[in-house]
Amino acid sequence: MSTNHLFVLTLSAIFLYPLSCYGFSTNVASLEIKPVTCMVRKLGQPCSMTVNIRWHTSTPIDVCLLQNEEKLNCWHDQKSVETQMNITLAKSLKFKLVSTAGETLASQSVQVNASSHQAYRRKLKSDWSLF
C-alpha cells in the first residue's frame, strides 16, 4: 500500500466515520396517526376515539409512542408497526415517537374540534312567568 493510498484511506475514515455515526443515531423515521381530528360537541369535553397508528424507521429500533409526555406503548427492536389504539384527548395534543435515548424521531398532532353542527335557538319564555 502506497503512502497515497494510506492517505486517502485515512481521510475517508475521518470524513465517513461521523456520517456513519450520524446515520445510526438519527434513524430516519415516519409517524402517521389517523384520523387527525377528534370532534366534540363543545370544546373542553373529553374526546375519545380509535386511531390507526403507523410508524416506520430505517433500521430496527426500541421506541415508545408518547401522548403529551405520557407513554402509550413501547416496541422492542421493530422497524415498522401498524396498530390501532384507543385514545382520549381533552385538547389538541402532539404524539411523539421517541427512542430509548429520549430522542424524538417523529411527531404528529391530533386536533380536538368542536362540532360545527351545534345549533342554537331563541329562548321563548323568560326564566319565570312571574317576572
Place this chain on the structure above:
Amino acid sequence: MLKKIALLIVLFSFQTFGQTSIQCQSSEPNCVPVGEWHFSVALGAGVYTNPLHGGKHIPLVLIPYVSYYDEKFFIENTTIGYTLLDQAGWNISLVGQLNHEQAFFERWHPNNIFVASAHSSFINGEIAADNVERTIDVQDVSHRDWAYDSGLLINWYLTSKSQLTLEVLHDISNVYQGAHATIDYRYRTTFGFIKKSKLELATGISWKSSQLTNYYYGLSEKDTDDSLLHYRANAAWSPYIGLAFNKRLSKDWQLKVNIKREFLSNSITNSPLIRKNHVDTVFLGVKYVY
C-alpha cells in the same frame, strides 16, 4: 272557530316542515343550545305579594329553574311547548302551562300552615259591620283548584333589543273553563358602566275571561251563606310593568334583581276577597347556573 285556527296553523306548520329553523349564535342574548338541559337556582330574598284578605305573601328564597330546548320541542319550568314555525322575525308555538292564579289560595303553603292568620273571619266581620265594606278571608271560602292551560305563544322580534309576545291560553283541565291572554313588550339594554350586565324592561296587559275571574275571585253560596258577600266577577284587564337586571359575577354566578307590579282590574279588586289592588314581585339574589 278556535279549532279551525289551530287546524290551519298545524297544516301550515306541516307545509313548512323541513325548513331550517332560524338559528342564533351562542353569543347572542336569549339564545340557548339545542338538545341541552339547563339547571339553575336563584338564592336570595324576595316576595310575591298576595292580594287576598288573609292571604299570606309568598316568600321567594330559593327559585329553581329548568329548561330544555330541542329543535321544536321545549320545556321552561312548568311550560311545555312545541314550536310550529320559527321565522327570522317571529315564531309561533303550541304551549301547555300551569296557571299560577291558584297560588294565592294555596293553603298548604308553609306560611299558611305554620303561621296563624292575622285576619280572622271574626275580625273581618267586625270591620265589615263598622265600615260597611264587606270582606272575606281566603281561609273562609271554598277550595280553588290548580288549573292547566294550553294555547298559543307568539313572539315578534321587533329589533335586536325589543320583542312583542302574545300568549293566548285556554283551560284544558276543566277547572275554570275559561281563557286568558297576555300581550307583553320587552326591551333589553346594557349598562356601559356596569360590565357584563343586562337590563330588561317589560310592560304589558293581561286579559282574563269572566270564567277565570269568577272561578277564582267570584263568591257564591258555595263560599259563604252571606248573600251580601256574593260577587260575580267580569272579564278583567290588568296592566303590568317590570324590570329584570342581571350581572355576571363569574362563569357560574349571576346577580339577579327582579321587580314587577301588576295592577289588578276593578273586576278583581271589587271582590270581597281582595284587599290590595296590585300584585308585586320583588327578588334580589344570586343565581347559580349548573
